Amino acid sequence: MGLLSKKDAKLITDPLADNNPITIQVLGICSALAITAELKASIVMAVSVMAVLGIGNVVISLMRNIIPSKIRIIVQLVVVAALVIIVDQVLKAFAYELSKTLSVFVGLIITNCIIMGRFEAFALANKPWQSFLDGIGNAAGYGLILIIVGFFRELLGSGTLLGFKVLGDPIEKTGLYAIGYENNGFMLLSPMALIVVGIIIWIQRSRNKALIED
């Protein structure tokens, strides 16, 4: 990559796979379970987190030398809260229906462990550009899993993708439904999201034995 040095590129690619915030660090599980019943919600959530984490990391990184360490958590919270409120308002203004589906979970980005985790672990000790890349990378790793889970849950649970009836119409009995296929209602329930995440973790670790911890 010409644009990024090798070290900087690693900041983005690492969290996508070998240091994925969901499957390796097992952070941010709650939102991954709650909003992945539809692909659209997963994508919007992924983008929202990316905006919050990317900008937040830069802000914290810029302030890293003037934040007294005793009150840094409060400062971090204020930054996340401000950014989340902006994201929430934007969603309400331009995608009202979707913001209703996501309901409290946009607000709850504040409590997403990934965000505070990256602030603490990275932005407080690194320069703004690296922090930005780290934020984007981790949010992408988080979003990737969200989108994979959302893809399977919506496809198998509702037979649609982004609202399009890709498998046919269950009421008119067209497409797959004509030969007796039925949607799997279990996929729409949160426990199944946990199982899908579990299966992803399983596949990932069986392909890369170095990730298996005792």
Add this chain to the structure above:
Amino acid sequence: MGLKNNLHNFKEKNKDKKWLPGFNALFTFLYMPNETTHNGTHIKAADDLKRTMNTVIMALVPCLIFGMFNAGYQHYLAQGLIDSADGFLGASFWTLDNLTVGLWKVLPLVIVSYGVGLAVEFIFAIIKGHEVEEGYLVTGMLVPLIVPVDIPLWMLAVAVIFGVVIGKEVFGGTGMNILNPALTIRAFLFFAYPTWMSGDKVWIHGAVERDQMIAAGQNIDAISGETILGSLAQGKEVAYSIWDMFYGIIPGSVGETSTLLILLGALFLIFAKIGSWRIMLSSVVGALVMGLIFNGFVDAGVITEGSKFYGLMSTEFWHHLLIGGFAFGTVFMATDPVTASQTNKGKWIYGFLVGFLSIMIRVFNPAYPEGVMLAILLMNVFAPTIDHYVVQGNVKKRMKRLKAKTA
């Protein structure tokens, strides 16, 4: 000895082949376990895991055969083609016609259950490089007995794959699973395809088809086959007598209806020392206690006829043992030696809570008219905790005794 020797030589020759566990599974199933001792004096016990499993399957066979006859009987009875059988030996029950329908509908369930389940087991054994474990033998027989007769086969196949992989193999295979695999499979079906697992259309073969024919404009009567629990939950009059419930001539999952044959199976399991009588007994006690409490509520006037719980709460407490899948679950699923409590005291607690919670879920949960499945799964999760405290309690008691002695 020709064949057996040849097979043995074959096994020795292919010792390091990857697929050998697949061959061994069949070889030892027909002949003998593959570890044999060569020297010294040994006490021989005839019941290894395979024999244990076979015993349970034998106990299930009467339920399976009865289930086949019942499938046909309910099918023809609902269409008004035969008279209702009067008693267990009713003339219109044990007929060839009924059995034919039963074989036609139930055998595919058995074949799919075993075929898919064993395929998954074989694949895992070969990937992981260990012998095929026998765990699926009983599960494969239980599964067709606890699903509605008209369940589409592909749904069953999907559920079996899910149940065996997620319910068992990810924990490390037979003996390591936390949840009963057969119930995991049923729970999967229940949450994934609720329209095929509950309601008044799925319990009798042909009812769904008829509905579709009526919807298409044909002038025929609809078949309705509400289970007793379903009727009670809606506060309707139950059309079956107590003896019908006991004999099992009622709609329900394939093999769970006949309390009489389940009782025979239970006696057989207890006699063979395979099923735990502690769990069975305490579960029945738990169910009766919960039933009595509910009856008490009704008698005290807390629950009146207007309440949506009235139907099930006012059911005589001991009727709960005869209806739904309670008896089957208690005898064949709660006693699963892997997922139940291991300690004797733990078994009493575990069994009691299974029965207690079954009836509670049955009454209070409008979405799931049967509670025994969820109750057993829930207690499966708690069984290790119960055992832990029983063992710790025992340790404490003995420490105290030791202190008293040495002091």
